[in-house]
Amino acid sequence: MKTIFIKNKRIKAAVLSLVAATCMVAARLPQQSTLPPGDPDNGGLTTPDGFETVVVADSTGQARHIVVNENGDIYIKLRYYGKGERGGTVALRDTNKDGKADIIKNFGQYKDEGGLANGVTIHNGYLYFSSTLVVYRSKLIPGQLLPDEKVEVVLRDDHEHGDHWHITKPMAFDNKGNMYVPFGAPSDACQDMVNSPGGQPGSPGLNPCPDLEKHGGVWKFSADKLNQTQKDGSLFATGLRSIVGLRWNSDDESLYAVVHGRDNLHRLFPDLFSSWQSAVLPAEEFVKLKQGSNIGWPYYYYDQMKGKKMLNPEYGGDGKKEGEGSKYQNPLIGFPGHWAPNDLLFYKGDQFPERYKHGAFIAFHGSTNRAPYPQAGYFVAFVPFKNGAPAGPWEVFADGFAGVDPIINVSDAKFRPMGLAEGLDGSLYITDSRQGKLWRIMFKGNKKSFGPAQLAAMEKHKQLAHIRTPDEVKDNLDAETKLAGQRVYNTYCTPCHQRNGLGDGSRFPPLVNSEWVTNDKRRLIEVVTKGLEGPIEVLGKPYNDLMPKHDFIKPAEMAQLLTFVRQNFGHMPDRITEDDIKRVTKKQ
Numbered sequence: 001m002k003t004i005f006i007k008n009k010r011i012k013a014a015v016l017s018l019v020a021a022t023c024m025v026a027a028r029l030p031q032q033s034t035l036p037p038g039d040p041d042n043g044g045l046t047t048p049d050g051f052e053t054v055v056v057a058d059s060t061g062q063a064r065h066i067v068v069n070e071n072g073d074i075y076i077k078l079r080y081y082g083k084g085e086r087g088g089t090v091a092l093r094d095t096n097k098d099g100k101a102d103i104i105k106n107f108g109q110y111k112d113e114g115g116l117a118n119g120v121t122i123h124n125g126y127l128y129f130s131s132t133l134v135v136y137r138s139k140l141i142p143g144q145l146l147p148d149e150k151v152e153v154v155l156r157d158d159h160e161h162g163d164h165w166h167i168t169k170p171m172a173f174d175n176k177g178n179m180y181v182p183f184g185a186p187s188d189a190c191q192d193m194v195n196s197p198g199g200q201p202g203s204p205g206l207n208p209c210p211d212l213e214k215h216g217g218v219w220k221f222s223a224d225k226l227n228q229t230q231k232d233g234s235l236f237a238t239g240l241r242s243i244v245g246l247r248w249n250s251d252d253e254s255l256y257a258v259v260h261g262r263d264n265l266h267r268l269f270p271d272l273f274s275s276w277q278s279a280v281l282p283a284e285e286f287v288k289l290k291q292g293s294n295i296g297w298p299y300y301y302y303d304q305m306k307g308k309k310m311l312n313p314e315y316g317g318d319g320k321k322e323g324e325g326s327k328y329q330n331p332l333i334g335f336p337g338h339w340a341p342n343d344l345l346f347y348k349g350d351q352f353p354e355r356y357k358h359g360a361f362i363a364f365h366g367s368t369n370r371a372p373y374p375q376a377g378y379f380v381a382f383v384p385f386k387n388g389a390p391a392g393p394w395e396v397f398a399d400g401f402a403g404v405d406p407i408i409n410v411s412d413a414k415f416r417p418m419g420l421a422e423g424l425d426g427s428l429y430i431t432d433s434r435q436g437k438l439w440r441i442m443f444k445g446n447k448k449s450f451g452p453a454q455l456a457a458m459e460k461h462k463q464l465a466h467i468r469t470p471d472e473v474k475d476n477l478d479a480e481t482k483l484a485g486q487r488v489y490n491t492y493c494t495p496c497h498q499r500n501g502l503g504d505g506s507r508f509p510p511l512v513n514s515e516w517v518t519n520d521k522r523r524l525i526e527v528v529t530k531g532l533e534g535p536i537e538v539l540g541k542p543y544n545d546l547m548p549k550h551d552f553i554k555p556a557e558m559a560q561l562l563t564f565v566r567q568n569f570g571h572m573p574d575r576i577t578e579d580d581i582k583r584v585t586k587k588q
Helices: 009-028 275-280 451-465 484-492 521-530 555-569 579-586
Strands: 050-059 063-068 075-078 087-095 103-106 120-123 128-131 134-139 152-155 178-181 217-222 233-236 242-249 254-260 282-287 300-303 307-310 334-337 341-346 360-364 380-385 395-398 417-424 428-432 438-443 531-536 541-547
Touching: 063 120, 063 428, 075 120, 075 300, 128 579, 152 178, 178 242, 254 341, 282 341, 282 360, 341 417, 360 417, 380 417, 395 451, 451 555, 484 555, 521 579, 555 579
Parallel strands: 063 417, 242 341
Antiparallel strands: 050 438, 063 075, 075 087, 087 103, 120 128, 128 134, 134 152, 178 217, 217 233, 242 254, 254 282, 282 334, 300 307, 341 360, 360 380, 380 395, 417 428, 428 438, 531 541
16 A cells, blocks of 8 residues: 655645544444344334344333433433432443443432432533432543542422422423423322322312412423522423423424323213223323423313313313313324323434434333223334424334233233433434333334335234224223122222232332232221322332322222222232221221
């Protein structure tokens, strides 16, 4: 090879600059030869032809949101635990580039604001991560996997409320130094949570809703100011009950969110809404937020089948009344109810076929409260995007997480997709909240020939029970239920504890072999009739949520219900009688 010497300094500088730029571009361009091989079983997932999936890690813990650094290091926020510590974060590194993480380290110990954590992201050289009440940050150190041990508090939620509030703290950052954080609300539709915890059948909503003063919206803060509380920020958008997935889209410099709709239409208003309506309504909303946006909660919900905002029953609605719903902002897309959209990602890379660029991936964590119909969601969708709006119908991009269909109980699902992240090479990463599995999806096919045939194969997944809208008669799982106690249980208890009594694996505890079921009958009756709030332990695991009181259930039905629970989940041969119920409730 001949060596060329360049004497002219200007030419030499130009050549060196060109070489450097070329190397930088080459480093950023996805090279299929540098991508690791996919797993033989595609990681257990179904994706469009041309994509391959590798499992990066099998069991990181109850994984929530995820971010990938420029050097490929991965950071995952855990919901509860990191090596026994409450509310940890886990860091992963693949040193030999085979696609599998060979270094996995937990870090982040903060004992004051534990469970139900979600958010993690990288901004201006810092790793931002959150618990339910606090947004923290730690400085990332070049070449080092773990961030600086110094942890700074960026934002603290200083309100008084229990863990049943939808107060998880995902974060999004714009390019002007602002951080956006949601403050969720506790109830279905602003019911009185003090005198009627959890809402009782027929309970009206408070009007005007006092929760909207400090909750039910997204607030804007400084991204770099420390020790902020809500009063240091400003209200950006309101009428948003619960947000877990929040993203800033640099394409149009706008904030987007996927919003969890309300629950319990049939349980709270059985004369107005059927169990089928309660299973599929209201919509999970994909929204574009701007300063002053009002999405309508708690007064209105979105009906994806009617394509309209409808008046909530707590404010006089009956499923037919629109009221003044047209005054509120409609979503970009209304997805079927209770799919639990828990993360949102706008794809910026070049690895995937061109049609995916600028589009939105949405991770549907899956429903818990569709009984007596099968649970739904549990997949990752894709929405084509153009000029700040959907450019076509939503698609099934990745499926197979649950491993079963239909999904009768949450515990039947093997995995539940949760967090989304994009690597510098354009790979898509997906976390699982059950066992902490982590997938990396890569495109290895021909981008020019990718199109209708590959998409048509995935379109068939929309006919599976966990995605399609259930048939009101044929898919009703209670059609053959004979036991009176089981019918009562399926109506009021399955949304949290599931048909098999195993709970949802995180928020709601199991009933099977639980000491709360098998021990003192009096305590079981009191819990159901009076409700329960605050930290408890069930089978050695901590829980901290709200068990609403069910004193509206008639003593005879309550006796049937608790007898079914004791016999079916606790293997207790004795019965709970109507007199047992009356003796306990008279003393309350």
